[in-house]
Amino acid sequence: MNKSLIIVLATSLILGACGSTEQLNVMQDDTGDKVTQSSTQSVSYKGDNLFPPGDDTMKPESKVSGGTFDYSQWTLVWQDEFDYPNDELENNWISQNGPTAHPLVASSRWRENAVVVDGNLELQARKETRAGQEWTTGNVWSKESFGYGYFEARYKYAAAPATNNSFWLWPAHGSPKGEKRCEIDINEGHFPNVVNSNVHNWTDKWTTASGGLKHYNNQIAHTFYGEPVHSIQLDEPVKTTKIRLTSKNPKSVYLREFRLFGPSVNELPIAMEKLPDSVVNLAAQDDVQITHSGSSWTENAKESFMTDDILASRWVSNSQGTKWIQFDFPFEQDVSGIQLVNGLLKDDGINNGWLEDGLANRNLMTDFTIEYFANGNWQVVHEYQSSEIANFGEEFHTYGVAWDEDYLRFYFDGKLFYTVRNDVCFSDTAILLSLAILKQNYSGEITEDLDGTAMTIDYVRYYQKKSSM
Numbered sequence: 001m002n003k004s005l006i007i008v009l010a011t012s013l014i015l016g017a018c019g020s021t022e023q024l025n026v027m028q029d030d031t032g033d034k035v036t037q038s039s040t041q042s043v044s045y046k047g048d049n050l051f052p053p054g055d056d057t058m059k060p061e062s063k064v065s066g067g068t069f070d071y072s073q074w075t076l077v078w079q080d081e082f083d084y085p086n087d088e089l090e091n092n093w094i095s096q097n098g099p100t101a102h103p104l105v106a107s108s109r110w111r112e113n114a115v116v117v118d119g120n121l122e123l124q125a126r127k128e129t130r131a132g133q134e135w136t137t138g139n140v141w142s143k144e145s146f147g148y149g150y151f152e153a154r155y156k157y158a159a160a161p162a163t164n165n166s167f168w169l170w171p172a173h174g175s176p177k178g179e180k181r182c183e184i185d186i187n188e189g190h191f192p193n194v195v196n197s198n199v200h201n202w203t204d205k206w207t208t209a210s211g212g213l214k215h216y217n218n219q220i221a222h223t224f225y226g227e228p229v230h231s232i233q234l235d236e237p238v239k240t241t242k243i244r245l246t247s248k249n250p251k252s253v254y255l256r257e258f259r260l261f262g263p264s265v266n267e268l269p270i271a272m273e274k275l276p277d278s279v280v281n282l283a284a285q286d287d288v289q290i291t292h293s294g295s296s297w298t299e300n301a302k303e304s305f306m307t308d309d310i311l312a313s314r315w316v317s318n319s320q321g322t323k324w325i326q327f328d329f330p331f332e333q334d335v336s337g338i339q340l341v342n343g344l345l346k347d348d349g350i351n352n353g354w355l356e357d358g359l360a361n362r363n364l365m366t367d368f369t370i371e372y373f374a375n376g377n378w379q380v381v382h383e384y385q386s387s388e389i390a391n392f393g394e395e396f397h398t399y400g401v402a403w404d405e406d407y408l409r410f411y412f413d414g415k416l417f418y419t420v421r422n423d424v425c426f427s428d429t430a431i432l433l434s435l436a437i438l439k440q441n442y443s444g445e446i447t448e449d450l451d452g453t454a455m456t457i458d459y460v461r462y463y464q465k466k467s468s469m
Contacts, residue, residue: 067356067416069400074150074463081459086116093140093433094172099131100436106135106162106446107437113138122454123435125158135450137435141172145428150463152400152411153433157191158453159393161250161444164436165189165455167399172430180204182425184408187399190250190443192366192387195222195399197410201424216424220353221251223364224412225390228256228343229271232370232382237263237336242373243283244326245340249365250443252296253317254343255306255325258283261337268337274309282333283307289328294318311341320441338370338382353420396458404465433457 080092089095095111108131113124115138123138130136146169157165169184183200190196201216208214243260247253259275260282261268269279282288284307294317295301301316303325317323343364355362370382400411405426410418435455437446 069150069402069411069414069416071463073466075466076461077149077464078144078146078462079459080121080461081119082116082121082457083119084116089114089116089121089140092143094143096139099133100139102436104438104440104442105164105436106133106439107137107435108133108135109137109139109434109436111138112136113435114140119458121433121457123158123433123457124454125160125163125435125437125450125452127448127451135437135446137437138455139434139436140432141170142431145171145173145430146462147428148404149465150400150402151186151431151461152398152463153186153460154396154398154458155433156394156396156456157189157392158435158450158455159191159391160447160450160453161191161248162437162441162446162450163191163453163455164434164438164443165191165392166432166434166436167460168432168434169401169403169425169429170432171427172432173428175427179427180424182427182429184401184403184425184429186401186410189392189399190221191393193223193225193390193392194250194366194443195224195412196220197222197418199408199420199422199425203424220418221363222412222417223343223362223386224417226364226366226386228341228345228364230338230340230342230382230384231268231271232338233268234336234338234381237334238372238374238379238381239332239334240372240374241329241332242326243335243338243370244324244373244378245368245370246322246324247317247365247368248322248445249367250441251363252319253323253365253368254314254363255317256311256314256341256343256345257309257339258306258325258327259337259339260327260333260335261339262334263336265337268339271339271341272311281307281309282329282335283327284309287330290325291328292317292325293321293323311345335372353418356415356417356419393453396456431460431462433460 095114096109097111099108107125110130113126113136115122115124126136128136151169153167155167157163166188167186168188169186171181175181180201180203183202185196185198188196188198197220198217205213205215257271262280262282265279269275275281290303292303295303296316296319301314303315305313306315344362366386368384369380371378371380398413402409403425404422406422408420408422408425409416437450
């Protein structure tokens with residue numbers, strides 16, 4: 001295998017300048033949409049500035065230095081290319097051998113599941129019961145600890161839902177007295193293409209009103225591929241009394257707007273703008289009954305918010321299991337167009353962090369199906385699968401973090417996408433590589449398809465800034 005460093009340029013969605021107009025095309029070769037009885041339409045929207053114009057006082061230095069990681073300013077001081085026999089893995093790594101106590105994890109983890117093969121480290125998932133858990137996977141952490149620097153791994157996900165494909169930093173060998181216990185999740189990746197980055201403070205905890213323990217963290221599910229807007233113009237109107245959307249999205253669905261149009265709307269409106277007075281959203285009429293699979297936040301995420309023509313509000317579904325929303329009309333309607341806006345926007349805020357300009361959307365749906373009811377049956381009118389846009393179970397990508405005493409800057413394929421102010425992470429840490437199978441549909445449904453999949457790591461590298469050496 002070629003061990004040369006591969007840097008893949010991130011998509012224009014990541015790099016687009018803030019405030020520029022992005023073209024959002026819902027054709028299958030661009031977004032993974034499958035359309036039945038319909039054609040697609042390009043729509044546009046304008047991004048929002050995260051900071052007021054001219055206000056750079058709170059921006060981290062990375063905003064000034066640019067978004068591409070500059071390797072020329074760093075020295076490679078430690079690496080593992082996994083180009084050795086399997087029995088030499090212990091030279092650099094320690095393996096978990098036993099059950100996993102975390103209540104969300106369904107797999108015990110063993111050295112036998114961490115296998116060096118063909119120049120890669122495979123953390124393999126197997127359907128076998130050991131130590132009281134029905135699945136086994138692999139988990140290793142470095143023998144050496146590391147301080148401030150740039151950490152990078154190139155890997156691909158285990159190609160099945162319910163997996164947590166993790167590259168993270170944790171003081172596995174202990175923290176100095178008085179230092180906070182900090183965890184830096186460079187990526188806890190979920191199939192097919194979700195990147196979860198997080199910083200945990202495990203020292204400072206508080207008790208909620210219900211008696212539960214909470215700790216500081218700022219997890220964000222980044223979706224670099226896919227679109228917040230889906231506009232579907234049907235070739236022929238459909239007659240129906242019911243329309244529903246269903247999704248197996250691993251986390252909650254954030255549905256900002258859902259619109260249904262009749263034949264009188266010849267051209268679908270711009271999704272990221274308020275509807276013109278002359279355009280009627282059939283889903284927003286007073287006599288329409290809306291039912292759904294459940295809401296995560298009852299008062300702040302009502303189902304009526306998805307039809308209120310206000311992008312700042314949204315319906316937030318249940319977090320586990322299948323998500324669905326259904327619209328029942330009192331009499332038969334002709335529907336010729338469907339439009340929805342999903343995910344989180346920059347304006348929704350981030351705890352202690354900044355997204356790079358152009359990365360305006362998070363928590364996009366990984367899949368959905370829209371159906372209408374006719375002749376006693378549900379009939380599919382539109383399908384979307386983000387795995388058809390990008391499948392991280394088939395593709396290698398690089399994930400990195402530049403860590404110093406002030407900031408943590410997260411990179412995807414060499415491009416900066418997320419920055420967090422460093423308030424807790426100041427002591428040396430080990431590097432961890434982990435494949436876990438998660439319960440409760442936390443990252444998808446556990447199925448037999450998991451058996452034999454693997455998180456495949458090409459390399460792990462650690463750099464130090466030349467000026468600090």
